[in-house]
Amino acid sequence: MHVATPPAPCPPPTAHLALPFFDAAHRTLALGLLPWAAAQQVDETDDRAACRDWVRRLGAGGWLRYCVPAAHGGALPALDSRALVLLRETLAYHSPLADFACAMQGLGSGAITLAGNPAQQARYLPGVASGRLIAAFALSEPEAGSDVAAMQTMARSAEETNPGDRPDSYSLAGSKTWISNGGLADFYCVFAKTDPTAGTRGISAFIVDADTPGLDATQHLHVMAPHPLATLRFADCRLPASALLGPLHGGFKLALRTLDIFRASVAAAALGMARRALAEAVQHARQRRMFGQTLADFQLTQARLGEMAALVDSAALLTYRAAWLRDEGEKHQRSVAAELRERSVAAAMAKMTATENAQRVIDMALQLHGGRGVERGSKVEALYRDIRALRIYEGATEVQQLIIGKAVLQP
Incomplete structure (x- = not known):
């Protein structure tokens, strides 16, 4: 167990x-x-x-x-x-x-x-x-991850698909995948095309209860670390007008605003894992004996632990700064484009740095543990699997690099 x-x-x-x-x-x-x-x-x-x-x-x-x-x-x-x-x-x-x-x-x-x-x-x-x-956020699709405009799930007016139906209801068709809490959630915030010709400007958001007829969440996905995931399939899933979340065709901006709040928290999750890996490495180094002394007595171990600590602290500062900038901007209701860009770039820097640094720190901790580090059931082995997904979800590292790079090139 x-x-x-x-x-x-x-x-x-x-x-x-x-x-x-x-x-x-x-x-x-x-x-x-x-x-x-x-x-x-x-x-x-x-x-x-x-x-x-x-x-x-x-x-x-x-x-x-x-x-x-x-x-x-x-x-x-x-x-x-x-x-x-x-x-x-x-x-x-x-x-x-x-x-x-x-x-x-x-x-x-x-x-x-x-x-x-x-x-x-x-x-x-x-x-x-x-x-x-239990809540869930359903944005990604098999062919629409970072490229949200490629979304194919459609929400059509029920009157359009079945003349005679109420014009203020919708029929949802398509699929979502890699959905956290899929098959577990009581409701899903689902993003779908309501104008297929308008790209990201034709996306709307809907609240879909888990027991809505036409929703199938039984296809569970299994990944390298414990994480409830599923593919959602919508087949003529009927939604009342009251299920529309926010303005019609306003779903893309809503998704970005939602992710903007939580992106820095992804960095924080990576930071917590990195802190735990460092703590495990320090404890192991103090206890593990070899050649008549502890592993911590070796200068090479000390240097490695020092590098790990610096990686953790640098990620922490960027993470806390990003969260602070977002909160301060909301408090003062600043909406100047340059300030919004500053907050987005800070969040991208935090997410990129914290997840990449955590991967390095956890890898170093596992290396310090030697053979025990790859033993199934050890904490560092579990962290090694847990951290990998964070470099991908809610904006892969490469996406964060593009956000930062484009901002740097701004005059």
Whole structure:
């Protein structure tokens, strides 16, 4: 049996909480979450059952309240990137699956927070905050990952497809894949073409309940690290007009706004995994004896640990800066294009650097463990598998490089 979150080899560092990026509310959150996360014992042998368990625990603990605004049961007045960063960093340190469960509650309902009407927000957001409802975000397709304009899932007016039907309803047809919480979620925020000739300007968003006739989420996908994924198929999936989320044809901008909030938190998840790998490496180096001394006594080990620590801290600073810039921009309602670009570039830098650095740190930690590092069931072996996907989802490293590069070339 694989049980998540055994006692950590040493507590994750908290010195970063003193940085000026955070205020008292953030510090209270982080210091309260640390002992709670360390005390959880979840059987993660079945990733789907474990994800349900984590959502229930996170909801009961009050941590999912940071995924929705206060008006609908949340902990803070609005979605706060720094709170999400601290949540994900701490949870990922203990269990990447716990981080996943928490993150998807926010990402899966984020579009409703941003663009939902009062009835939609009242119906879904309190359940997300309590853990009663599991959320999912459905954007990617077999031929439309980074290239969102290639989306083929269609949402047609029901009157158009079946004359005589109500003109204010839709028929959804197509498929989505690599959908986190697929087959597990109670509802999906689905993006589909409502004007096939308009590219990204012809995409709209819809809320689709899991029990909607015509939705099939039974094709589960299995990947290298535990992660509930599925392909969604829509066959004449009938949606009422009330399922439209945000303005008609406004789905692409809504998807970008949602991802903008959570991109820095992906960096934080990588940061949490990197911190755990460094802690595991330090503990192992102190205990492992060879040639009459500990592994930590060798200068080569010290140099490697120093490099790992620098990689962690550099990723942390970029991650916290990105979250701070996003929160400050929202607070002051700045909408100048240059400032929006600055926030997007900061998030891209954080996501790229934190995920790539974490991959390097975890690889170094595994190397320090020698043969024990590749033994199935060891923490560094699990982290080695867990980290790989973060360099791809919510914008692959290459996409982040393009965002940064184009910004650098701006006059």
